[in-house]
Amino acid sequence: MDELLQRCDAYLAEHEAEHLGLLQDFLRIPSVSALPQHQTDVQRAAEWVAARLQALGIPDVRLLATERNPIVFGQWLVDPTLPTVLVYGHYDVQPPDPLELWETPPFEPVVRNGRLYARGASDDKGNMFAALCGIEALIRIIGRPPVNLKFFFEGEEEIGSPSMAAAVRQYRELLACDVVVSADGGMYGHDQPSLTLSSKGICACQVDLRTASTDMHSGQYGAVIANAVQTLVQLAATFHTPEGRVAIAGFYDRVRELSPEERAEIAAVPFNPDEFLANVGAKMFWGEPGYTPLERAWTRPTLDLNGFWGGFQGEGIKTVTPCEAHLKITCRLVPDQDPDEILSLIEQHIRTHCPPWAEVQVTRLPGSARPFAIRRDHPALEAARDVLRELYGKEPLMTRVGGTIPVAELFQRELGADMLFFAWGMPDNRVHAPNESYRLEDFRTMARAYVRLLPRLTRSSARR
Amino acid sequence: MDELLQRCDAYLAEHEAEHLGLLQDFLRIPSVSALPQHQTDVQRAAEWVAARLQALGIPDVRLLATERNPIVFGQWLVDPTLPTVLVYGHYDVQPPDPLELWETPPFEPVVRNGRLYARGASDDKGNMFAALCGIEALIRIIGRPPVNLKFFFEGEEEIGSPSMAAAVRQYRELLACDVVVSADGGMYGHDQPSLTLSSKGICACQVDLRTASTDMHSGQYGAVIANAVQTLVQLAATFHTPEGRVAIAGFYDRVRELSPEERAEIAAVPFNPDEFLANVGAKMFWGEPGYTPLERAWTRPTLDLNGFWGGFQGEGIKTVTPCEAHLKITCRLVPDQDPDEILSLIEQHIRTHCPPWAEVQVTRLPGSARPFAIRRDHPALEAARDVLRELYGKEPLMTRVGGTIPVAELFQRELGADMLFFAWGMPDNRVHAPNESYRLEDFRTMARAYVRLLPRLTRSSARR
Known part of the structure; x- marks a missing residue:
């Protein structure tokens, strides 16, 4: 020294x-x-x-x-x-x-x-x-x-x-x-x-979906007018594949694949899966196939449904067919994804998948970062x-x-x-x-x- | 007289x-x-x-x-x-x-x-x-x-x-x-x-789904531990076909088909579709294919998502991966469906479709009627x-x-x-x-x- x-x-x-x-x-x-x-x-x-x-x-x-x-x-x-x-x-x-x-x-x-x-x-x-x-x-x-x-x-x-x-x-x-x-x-x-x-970078939006101008009596309208919660549920279910990949077209286009050296680097990091799961009380890992948990956490982009709400949330039964439903989304981005481009892809996906009986609005939320x-x-x-x-x-x-x-x-x-x-x-x-x-x-x-x-x-x- | x-x-x-x-x-x-x-x-x-x-x-x-x-x-x-x-x-x-x-x-x-x-x-x-x-x-x-x-x-x-x-x-x-x-x-x-x-009869239940014991930081866990909102969204999306039929196995088994006389009776009822839609501010009808709106409203069973909630509902962004999500369901039943049997079919469907990374609980709500x-x-x-x-x-x-x-x-x-x-x-x-x-x-x-x-x-x- x-x-x-x-x-x-x-x-x-x-x-x-x-x-x-x-x-x-x-x-x-x-x-x-x-x-x-x-x-x-x-x-x-x-x-x-x-x-x-x-x-x-x-x-x-x-x-x-x-x-x-x-x-x-x-x-x-x-x-x-x-x-x-x-x-x-x-x-x-x-x-x-x-x-x-x-x-x-x-x-x-x-x-x-x-x-x-x-x-x-x-x-x-x-x-x-x-x-x-x-x-x-x-x-x-x-x-x-x-x-x-x-x-x-x-x-x-x-x-x-x-x-x-x-x-x-x-x-x-x-x-x-x-x-x-x-x-x-x-x-x-x-x-x-x-x-x-x-x-990781980040981008966020809110999805507001509407099927009618008022909540409806489920006996009178439930079989006849679309339920906004159900419609948004079906729309939101298209955002991922059943395996856990993001299903928005083009979402992964700019993502840099890990090199063998990077994978080796990450694999060299001590990681205790049981401790990791116990920390949040989860019983198993989830996510995009083909990557280890640390690879996903550190290098793979996500689309997270941060919140969903619509209709009745109280005790017991309310026989309502909801006319509106809402969803918050954030994506965690990796090089070289661009927040604005990803939001455009999400908007495009929603336009493509929203059924004709619903009006949907996507609002970009501030706070994007690359x-x-x-x-x-x-x-x-x-x-x-x-x-x-x-x-x-x-x-x-x-x-x-x-x-x-x-x-x-x-x-x-x-x-x-x-x-x-x-x-x-x-x-x-x-x-x-x-x-x-x-x-x-x-x-x-x-x-x-x-x-x-x-x-x-x-x-x-x-x-x- | x-x-x-x-x-x-x-x-x-x-x-x-x-x-x-x-x-x-x-x-x-x-x-x-x-x-x-x-x-x-x-x-x-x-x-x-x-x-x-x-x-x-x-x-x-x-x-x-x-x-x-x-x-x-x-x-x-x-x-x-x-x-x-x-x-x-x-x-x-x-x-x-x-x-x-x-x-x-x-x-x-x-x-x-x-x-x-x-x-x-x-x-x-x-x-x-x-x-x-x-x-x-x-x-x-x-x-x-x-x-x-x-x-x-x-x-x-x-x-x-x-x-x-x-x-x-x-x-x-x-x-x-x-x-x-x-x-x-x-x-x-x-x-x-x-x-x-x-x-129509009715039966109701609440679905509570959990993927972890605590809400998670979406950067640390979003790619690694299942999002409860997303999991429940994907589960709930299986309840209907894209066309609007209920996709619960056995749901229609006991439903009496309309006779030609009954269909004629219903067709004879004056019904103004534009007025009906305008009444709730909807732009089109929705529902099970093969039936008129009045046939559906009066004689076809439904599964309605009355409410869905999970995660963040406030202003702006919260980068949370929610650990729990909730859903209220009511079904409107027609002869000869039985409320308890329908609830059992829903429970069975949820057991079959719930992925292994989630714990799900179905609670039957009081208020069933045949x-x-x-x-x-x-x-x-x-x-x-x-x-x-x-x-x-x-x-x-x-x-x-x-x-x-x-x-x-x-x-x-x-x-x-x-x-x-x-x-x-x-x-x-x-x-x-x-x-x-x-x-x-x-x-x-x-x-x-x-x-x-x-x-x-x-x-x-x-x-x-």
Whole structure:
């Protein structure tokens, strides 16, 4: 290990109590973006982060206005011949309820058994602060960052980042960079480092179907006028094959097939099927034939019926023939599916399959996001892999995310910069749930990992 | 016209104002069986009817206790060699709301333009009182009824007659009769007399399906664990053929096919398809192929999806893969389908078609009723036809009811007596709706029809 890293590690060890105290200050601010009554707390958290960047010596720190919550932006451009790395994170947190399930209050952070407990301890205050600690160590020891640094800490991640698309477009010049490193993300397990290669995109619509202008008496009309629930049931049943493939024409046309190498990578990830099923109380797996559960969860697109309603839902009998029925659909998309194109295919399918006795309307819902994948041969991925191998003494797993991380694709599209997920969220951290925590050991590891990663992001390894 | 009928008609004309006054007294009692706050009014209405029977000279009048509201029972057995006719009706009414849509208050009856307006004016206080007026005329002119008479006026019809099955069984001996004449029912139109030949039976169940113990994140689980809404959608889509037949094995096995005569009878009924569709705002008919809309509405069984719910129903997107979904089903049954047998076939179908990844539970709901049909060659039907032909100078239509009249089948099963529907409810009377009314002309005609019907129900024509 070279001397720089040794000195940085020593700095981090020396300042650990101080850093932990600062993180607890940060966690005491209830910056719940979903709740209007915490709006001033959200603002306060942004200011806290900005002040922290200034304390690190970042020369240019600003709050960038958006339609909603400010972006904490900072930059320290040390040398035009060095690459520019943008560090991403978010200072807002999920609502803490149900409060009664917390062992200690969510905004009064405490350490128990080597873990820090608080809302945001892991997602994302803990992780983004750990990244800042690593950067602080580098700055203190070298006197400046080892690369050109930019910071982008948003305050809307927990409400779906509604203003980010417009803001990233608006500040495109200011945000220009070679690579984005996200301090929001996770590892497969405490002793199992991993690197996230992709996340799914999403698109959504609502289907409203009508067969008459009024609900009908089932004795008078049930045999004569179409039942809207039955009609929508029969229409919705055409969306999948009995085997579990999506049956919308063209749905899979742009889907990249897995290479043998990718399948081997996924097969190498430890996966306990019994535990997975027990976790949600399911008795068996389901889904598209020809793929393993992890392959499906991580790399295969879906069409999910998120909700269906129509007619009578009360106790007992109501002899109604319903005149309307409703369906919510979301699709999880994979490269190279396009949300708008998929919605068009769904609309086309519904037009084709809706029987003549019904009127059907498909409404596209906002919130579309494209799938994201870091280029499999991106040099930053190799750099991160080296760091993890060095810190853990083992090869990191190559994992993927079935969920959607809109900001990753947004940076890729608007800034031309791929995102490297490099954070220490763990499956047992209870993010979004009561008693969220962050293991202090993971906090230490993440700070030391940033110390090691940034110098490795040379221009050649940062640019894709 | 023989002298008896002439004298009865004269009696009715002479006492019309008195009768109308009495009916208005009856209508002032808000005997809403569905609303607990009207429980004493329900009791008061029963007592009013009992007093009325006593005023007619009925020697044996009683309130028969049931689990809920009393049956007003009366009998005048004049001659064991004469047939016994049981007159059925109900003294309870529907709730009056929405009150703001009534032009005059629902329990302050008024006459406007030859119509009496009030809740219950037609259904069923007006109709049952018209029957009593005809009977009164006969008693006053002859000195006694022309047949042995029994009365059965219930107070639970508008809430589905929950205590009647037990009550009819309990009082079977007391209720023994040759034929039941229902003063609850309708005509096809003011100038279009009709006789109701059948009503459909009913059975109901709820289907609860589960694929996991908790709702799931659609990114993590949507491609891997079955979606309960989708699974129930695909299961429910198997209940019908695409053409609109019920696809439950054995569902039609006991259904009596229509004879050419029955089809001709139904084809003879005037039916305006455009008006029918416009009435519910539907753009076309739907249903089992091979039958006309009226044939389907009156004589073909149905399986109706009354309600479906599962997952998210709010605004916007929720990326949930639902773990449970629910479905309400009712079937309208025709002779000789049996409610319990049909429910067993549905359960069997669901067991066969439910995929292995789901747990499904079918719960039978109370409220089953068997289909009813008066024997096509029942002599009482012939007697009623003669009366209608005499009063209207035209042949009555032979009609049927797509709805369910449980009491008809109940009397048939428990007492061995068929029910003749003989009442003057009209399509434009707005029963169950605001501004219910009863045309005074129909009131007069119904009373005169009872004067003519009862003497015609000789033993041979009353017994089936």
